[in-house]
Amino acid sequence: MVITSKNVIHSILFLIITFFSISGHYVLLNAQFLAIVNIIVYAGAIMVLFLFVVMLMNLNADSEPQRNKYLLYGGTIAGASLLLVLVAALKTSNDMVQLKNGNIGLIHNLGKALFTNYVFPFEISSVLFLSAMIGAVIISKREH
């Protein structure tokens, strides 16, 4: 649905539905912190950013670029065969484990891991965010 709908806004809305279902899977795997972060960051922030950009550009179905038929068939066949090969390779492994729910995904344990062992990458990620923000502003300001 994300890749087949002609209208870009429909495609974005289908992607939001996909992100919500992935968050549901995180809840089922007892990773509640990641489920909340997924909803807030992806469905909340990133997809709103996409919608803003699309509405800013005033795109709709008739501004969709013409696509090449051979590219379409070739890409679909390549992706389908990738899926087929991966599933066939994973089918032969017989070490299938039942998943049990632990309590590792709770915010208590995750915060303890994040601020004891991983405090340096955490600070590095804040620097990364700052540089991404400055970079985005500089890229969009270069015109003038």
Next chain:
Amino acid sequence: MEISNYIILATALFSIGVIGVLTRRNSIIIFMCVELMLNAANLLLVAFSQMHNFKLGKYYPTLASDAQVFVFFIMVVAAAEVSVGLAIIVMLYRNTHSVDVNFLNRLKN
């Protein structure tokens, strides 16, 4: 819940992302498909963290939360990447008045 179901689900999501990147020429949709592939990898990491917590959790108690911290950092990098990438797409649209990636084949002049 078996781990193989999650592997197949994540593989399907990743393949949908690959098909989207290969077939579409709208740059925004290509960007969204990259996000879809990142999310497939995240889902697989969380599933494997639970599996290893079940098998090895007695010996390495911090093993599984390490994996989830890793997923958290992937999300951080994805958010930063989206902000810069959308700025690039907006600038591209301002220059060419199109979102077709085939207009990008001439980097010179």
